[in-house]
Amino acid sequence: MEMVLEKQVKALSERTLRRLPRYIEILKRLKSEKIEFASSNMIADELGLDSIQVRKDLAATGVIGKPKLGFAIDELIFGIKHTLNWDNQTDAFLVGAGSLGSAILGYKTFSDHGLNIIAAFENEPSKVGEIINHITVLPIEKLSDMAYRMKVHIGVITVPADEAQKVADMMIEGGIKAIWNFAPVHLKVPDFVIVENAQLSHSLGVLTHKLAESLK
Amino acid sequence: MEMVLEKQVKALSERTLRRLPRYIEILKRLKSEKIEFASSNMIADELGLDSIQVRKDLAATGVIGKPKLGFAIDELIFGIKHTLNWDNQTDAFLVGAGSLGSAILGYKTFSDHGLNIIAAFENEPSKVGEIINHITVLPIEKLSDMAYRMKVHIGVITVPADEAQKVADMMIEGGIKAIWNFAPVHLKVPDFVIVENAQLSHSLGVLTHKLAESLK
DNA sequence: TTTTTATCGATATAAATATATCGATAAAAT
């Protein structure tokens, strides 16, 4: 088979991707102060980063700055959102309507972040039928079939550790392509499925370690 | 069981720190299967990592492996927990008893991760006095003073964005040394204060971007 | 006991990421 070379879109590193939402935060604040242009230096200062790094990150969004002025804020916010695909909403299912799951269902702001949770699923019969933030909790048995029929591409897992792999398998069976995993387990999935882990313990470990070091 | 841990030779990178909890997860599972030794290869395979990287990460904990056998699982779990300071519990205050705050208060497992949340605080008078998972919700006004008197070193922020900086300031006034920040804002704090950000949007951005790329 | 083997851990190399340098540019000042 012959390789077709497309114009190489500058690949974004994961670290850059994680900084982009922070830039949006700063830019929105500057915008609310009626500022129209932001330089890489302003942004870097606000976040305690290096301005060269900010410029490099922003270069990956394709937005072009102006000498002496910096970046047009509106355009830059738009460009970052586009890069993150936050200017579209992708339908998602959430499984596990416990306290964390409910908290996530309660967030209205995910729609600004490209995520549209349209249904929740549960094992526990007593929770089925509940409505959380206008989202109905359905029985887990329906997950695969509904995901397939509704062409849902994102799954959010907020079940306990010992149920997570099973839930992931059901999601994949239903054609889900990306999993946002809050359960403290490593999910085994086929190569074509994207898993983004959001375990609180990972971040907590960094905190407790650094604190202990600093108190030495 | 006696365990002598070598003094830590090298500073741990943040990326290593974030992998350590994942090793614990695998090791506990292997242990539950009555396995006593784990090689770097076994661990790496389970997590889809490189065995050399696992060995390097584990070297940073000071635990020594045995040729042909690998690492003694009990000793290794202990060593990793020690490195993360998860063998001690540090008292913490949480501010913001909304849905995410309540979810965090509900986690019983944080005590296995070095965190002991002993009180929660709120702005909203209607929430003050509530008891969530045996933890009382107190008025925010008491935060600084109580933190100082009780020598609390960790603060967890789960308030909305526009209140977070104010809460951080109060925490620092009360002598808190490390902040686990879930609010979507960059906190400005003195150098001696550690901030670990746990914003969901950062992780979500990686997911939505990768999914969009994969569907191209 | 001797040999074979799997795995460690030290050192070396490669890749990714961050930081520095500097000419080009357009806005603002002169």
Place this chain on the structure above:
DNA sequence: ATTTTATCGATATATTTATATCGATAAAAA
């Protein structure tokens, strides 16, 4: 209109992180 200035963005360098190589070692097999 000309000069000065701040900032960009391309390229170069440094640093950090990940991966490869290989001798040393202790367990298991012969």
